[in-house]
Amino acid sequence: MNTLPVNWLTEGLLDFEYKKYMLLAYLQTAKAEFGKQRLYPVFSDLIMHYRNMLQVKEHKKLVYEQFPKRISRADFEKLELVYEKIIEDDEAMKQIEEIILYASPLFDNAIEEGKELYDFIERHLEISTVGITPMYHNEGYLFLETFPGKETMIYMYRITVFRNTYEKYRGIHMQHLQTIRRGLTLTHENLKVQLVRERQELPNPATFVAVSKVPCPLEHALLPIAKRSLVKYVAGLAA
Template sequence: MNTLPVNWLTEGLLDFEYKKYLLLAYLQAVKGEFSQHRLYPVFSDLIMHYRNLVQVKEHKQLVYESFPQRISRADFEKLQLVYEKIVQDDETMEQIEEIIQYATPLFSTALNEGKELYDFVERHLEITPVGITPIYHDEGYLFVEHTAGKETYVYSYHITVFENTYEKYRGINTKHLQTVRRGLTLTHEHLKIQLIKERKELPNPATFAAVSRFPVPLEQSLLPIAKRSLVKYVTKLAA
């Protein structure tokens, strides 16, 4: 899709009409992704751009943490130097602020559309344990499917915990193991038993099924939301 460069505010021609053209083309592409029920990576990219606009608007600075992983610290420091020079130029800064004033509500509207789609998919997704759930929930298997389809996507998962002074974060890593065709004899319980027999490293695995009642793209919506939903579900189990 038509992407927006990370440093679109300062890159290239610093002209309101030009930046408006770039922005509207990007947001039109975002809208096209959402219309196809594809949330990622466009939704996280949208959040990054919006956060950066807010930071620039409120603090007139760029924040490294708001940028995606694809930008390195060295690249960011170069961008920061360029931006510091721009901030010192009142006329240039006025143009940037004009662009920000125009762009902020448009980003906000697009984010609301993305959140509505996210909430819709999440409401139609049900997480259920498969078989007896062991005490240890941070590693196991995840079955992902939607009721309208005929396939179950099987993943191993591992939840990790990151802590700082203020908060504790949970992240999840998944690995696709296989895709199986559902049938009357291949229930989630039978599939779990097969995995235990084939993969001896997890003799008593926590196993969950994430089933969507609404068909959405696997990689761009269903799997990312299933992973986040599983983290929330497991966190409640551990509470």
């Protein structure tokens, strides 16, 4: 996939036509990914680049947490130093502002297309509980079924809650245990009972099933959306 460097605004020539070529090539690749129903990692990258661009425009400090995990703290600090020098250079800043003015509506359109695809897949993902749900929901099992539902992927999940100064966040870790073909006799309830017998670490687990009603790639769309949807579903149960 044709990616856009984290520091594309300042990397290489500060030339409008050069940056325009880089950006259009990247957005063309991003839209091609969306056409294949592949949301990740391109959707999160688009949002990161857009936020980064707005921060530079407003002369604000870059925020490390908004960058993808592949960038290290040391690399980020070098990038921040580069941007600080650029912002202090009026002539360079004029070039960057021209690029940002051109790029902003293009990013808006690409992000909106990604959001529409995300919402479409999320709307067609049905989550429900399996059996009796215990009071503790932050750890348990998720049965994930693609379309058409020939296989059931079994995951163990753990939701963690952490806070910063302003907000509370929920993160989720999922471990794939196995993938099975369910017959008519193996219901979700039977599968849950079987898991409890085989795995003693969760004697009374919260268990959910997420079923996709539309075809989409597992790793690049369904699984990331299922994770987020499960976090929201569990948060709703706890409210």
